[in-house]
Amino acid sequence: MEDSKLIRSIKLGRRGALDRAIGQYSGYAAAVARGVLGPQATREDLEEIVADVFVALWRSAARLDEARPLKSYLAAIARNAAVDLLRRRRPEEPLPADDILTADAAEGPEAEVLRREQAETLRRLLLEMPADDREIFVRFYYYRQTVREIAQIIGMNESTVKARLSRGRAKLREKLTKEGMDDADRGTV
Numbered sequence: 001m002e003d004s005k006l007i008r009s010i011k012l013g014r015r016g017a018l019d020r021a022i023g024q025y026s027g028y029a030a031a032v033a034r035g036v037l038g039p040q041a042t043r044e045d046l047e048e049i050v051a052d053v054f055v056a057l058w059r060s061a062a063r064l065d066e067a068r069p070l071k072s073y074l075a076a077i078a079r080n081a082a083v084d085l086l087r088r089r090r091p092e093e094p095l096p097a098d099d100i101l102t103a104d105a106a107e108g109p110e111a112e113v114l115r116r117e118q119a120e121t122l123r124r125l126l127l128e129m130p131a132d133d134r135e136i137f138v139r140f141y142y143y144r145q146t147v148r149e150i151a152q153i154i155g156m157n158e159s160t161v162k163a164r165l166s167r168g169r170a171k172l173r174e175k176l177t178k179e180g181m182d183d184a185d186r187g188t189v
Helices: 001-013 015-038 043-060 070-089 108-128 129-142 147-154 158-178
Strands: none
Touching: 001 015, 001 070, 015 043, 015 129, 043 070, 070 147, 108 129, 108 158, 129 147, 129 158, 147 158
């Protein structure tokens, strides 16, 4: 069914129209959400977001513009729902300092103790960062998102994201030096 006709049917409150929209666009909404959530996306997360997308579509039916593609509207809802999910989880999830460190120490108990101490120091210093900067830092170094992806997800321009990453690295390097961890003791930050 053509989007304009489908939107008109949804605006009229026809339940069958919502079912058609779900059938036609649920895979697309899940793909958009998966793109934001990255590799940590679970099937349950995607199902929840897709359900939220179509509930939001139904509730805001009166505001839909028949001249605009339904796909772009659904993509915006899916992207925002995925970002909201990441934000809700952020306080619960441990900071991924272990993956940021790249120590080349020899194997053995001493190396493991050193690595854990380094990870804990880095984790503590990351928690001291302003929340926005920490989010950018974790997305870039842990989730391996590009500057462009981060900018799009958090609604910032790319140059601002790059500047915050640069400032964050400099501040973190300074704090690590004050903690007595020189470049040989920690990975490159």
